[in-house]
Each structure stands twice: as C-alpha cells, then as structure tokens.
Amino acid sequence: MAAASEGTPCWADGTFADLEGAKHFYGELLGWTYGESQSEYGGYTQAHLDGRAVAALSPAMPGQDAPNAWCLYLASPDAAATTAKIHACGGEVAVEPMRVGDFGTMVLASDPGGTAFGVWEAGSHEGFQERLAPGAYAWAEVYTRAPERADAFFAAVFGYGVKQLEDDAVDFALYDLGADPVLGRMRMGSEFPAQVPAHMNVYFSVADCDAAVEKATSLGAQLRFGPMTIPYGRFASLTDPQGAAFSVIDGTTTGGEIPKVTEIA
Incomplete structure (x- = not known):
C-alpha cells in the first residue's frame, strides 16, 4: 500500500482517560478487535476489522491534561516542512515532529481557530488499512x-x-x-x-x-x-x-x- 498523498486523512486515534471503557464501547458499537497495547508507546492500542487496522485508542500521557477526544491525521511527505507551514500560516504546534520508532513521524497542531489535528509522515505504518466498510x-x-x-x-x-x-x-x-x-x-x-x-x-x-x-x-x-x-x-x-x-x-x-x-x- 502506497503512502497517502499530502493532505489526505490517513489515520485517526482517540485519547481516553478510561482506555478499557473506550475499547468496550467502540468494540461493541463498531465491531473492533484490538491488538496488544504497546507499553513503549504509552499503551497505544490499534483497533482492527478482520485484522485490518482502522484506528487506535490510547490513554492520556502521564501529567497531560488532555480531553477525551478523537484526532484525525493528515498525510505529509515531510512532517518538518508541513510544520514550518503551520507556523507560517498562524497555526499552533503542540508536538513538533516526533519520530515514532520506524512507524513514522507525527505532529500535533491546531489551526488559527483552535481545531486540533495531527500530521503523519508515514514509515512502516501507512495509515488506514480499511475505509468506508462498516466500522471503518x-x-x-x-x-x-x-x-x-x-x-x-x-x-x-x-x-x-x-x-x-x-x-x-x-x-x-x-x-x-x-x-x-x-x-x-x-x-x-x-x-x-x-x-x-x-x-x-x-x-x-x-x-x-x-x-x-x-x-x-x-x-x-x-x-x-x-x-x-x-x-x-x-x-x-x-x-x-x-x-x-x-x-x-x-x-x-x-x-x-x-x-x-x-x-x-
């Protein structure tokens, strides 16, 4: 699967105070099953439909007062260059380009009106493996x-x-x-x-x-x-x-x- 073109929504994850509660809710509603929580990445847990990755759930980072919310990631071939454009165009960057193992590079930002979003430069994790099917x-x-x-x-x-x-x-x-x-x-x-x-x-x-x-x-x-x-x-x-x-x-x-x-x- 080729990495998504720039600006394409490529991944979504949710941050929740009660990870197990979120897993139960979305599993029952959307039919998700889950991979093992990745302790090295703060308990990040991928959700699957028929073995294909469709989203992820994660607890808040220790000391982080993050709301329970979904985050959409937009694809970028160069996270650093996209971050520079976000700064130049009046956005705010909460997390500067951060390498996530060999999976890729992430950025967390918001537009001038406060809408939060993510940027994802793909490595081995190229994003959604399923779209549009029920549960995706x-x-x-x-x-x-x-x-x-x-x-x-x-x-x-x-x-x-x-x-x-x-x-x-x-x-x-x-x-x-x-x-x-x-x-x-x-x-x-x-x-x-x-x-x-x-x-x-x-x-x-x-x-x-x-x-x-x-x-x-x-x-x-x-x-x-x-x-x-x-x-x-x-x-x-x-x-x-x-x-x-x-x-x-x-x-x-x-x-x-x-x-x-x-x-x-």
Whole structure:
C-alpha cells in the first residue's frame, strides 16, 4: 500500500482517560478487535476489522491534561516542512515532529481557530488499512467558529481547493485534492454551546445509522444531532460515554439533491 498523498486523512486515534471503557464501547458499537497495547508507546492500542487496522485508542500521557477526544491525521511527505507551514500560516504546534520508532513521524497542531489535528509522515505504518466498510473511517469535518481562517489555513498548508456549498441553511465548505473532496468544514453557530470547542468531527461508517444510534445510546453515548438523511448518507452525531464527539454514517441511505458549490480558493 502506497503512502497517502499530502493532505489526505490517513489515520485517526482517540485519547481516553478510561482506555478499557473506550475499547468496550467502540468494540461493541463498531465491531473492533484490538491488538496488544504497546507499553513503549504509552499503551497505544490499534483497533482492527478482520485484522485490518482502522484506528487506535490510547490513554492520556502521564501529567497531560488532555480531553477525551478523537484526532484525525493528515498525510505529509515531510512532517518538518508541513510544520514550518503551520507556523507560517498562524497555526499552533503542540508536538513538533516526533519520530515514532520506524512507524513514522507525527505532529500535533491546531489551526488559527483552535481545531486540533495531527500530521503523519508515514514509515512502516501507512495509515488506514480499511475505509468506508462498516466500522471503518468514512469522513471528517473541521468544526470551527472561524471558517474563513480555517479555509485559508488548510488551503495554504495542504494545498486544498475550497468549494462553498450554496445553501442558505448552513455554512459548509468542501476541501478537495483535485476532483476528490477529502474533508468538510462546518461553521459552528449558536446551536453549539460555548463550552464546545472547535474540533475535527470524525465519522465512522455503519450499516444502519438508526440501529447504530440505538446501540450507542444503550452503551452510554448521548445523541447530539440526527439521524438525518442527506445526499451523502444518513448520519448522526454523538458524544461517547467519556465525552468524545464522533459521528456515524450509512453511506448507502441517501436523499435529496446534491447542492451546488462555488469555488472560493
């Protein structure tokens, strides 16, 4: 498998105070099984579907006051060069390029509006081994209160084209590499409580959105929005039992017309 092209979402991991609780929740909801926790990397634990790596879970590092949250990693052929662009474009870097054994090099950063994300320069670990199948990564969106700054930042750092949806009901943009959208961007309006920070909303694919919501809430999750059917699928946004936001989507159940888009960058 070739390493993903620059700017492509290539991996997702979650940090949780209760690692075993997170393993149980996502295992029951998404059908994940787990590899052995890697003690040399702080208990980092890969999740699998049929033996193929789809995500990872990890406890917070000792002394680190990190929220329970998902992190999406964007591919880079040169983590140091990408880090320089993040600095130059007004982002913040929490973890400068750090070699992770022979697996690759990671960076943790945030855009000028506070949306946290990761950068991954692949070594032996090239990222997702499965996408879109039920239980695997499907999509992600930048949730931000500063959409113009986010659009300019991500376009400058990763070379995305930016297209605005022509929809009066929502301020939403698509970030693309060539013809293919790779991320969405959603303006956080008054419907988001002030205590909800900007974040990267990660979607996992499910076979049946309504059934997944019922299962998730029975396991202690809270439904935040949906289920709702749009031209791209039927989705719902949730908060897991430890407060980490994520979404589920059934891409086979669609409805409505695909809105027009206007290229803005």
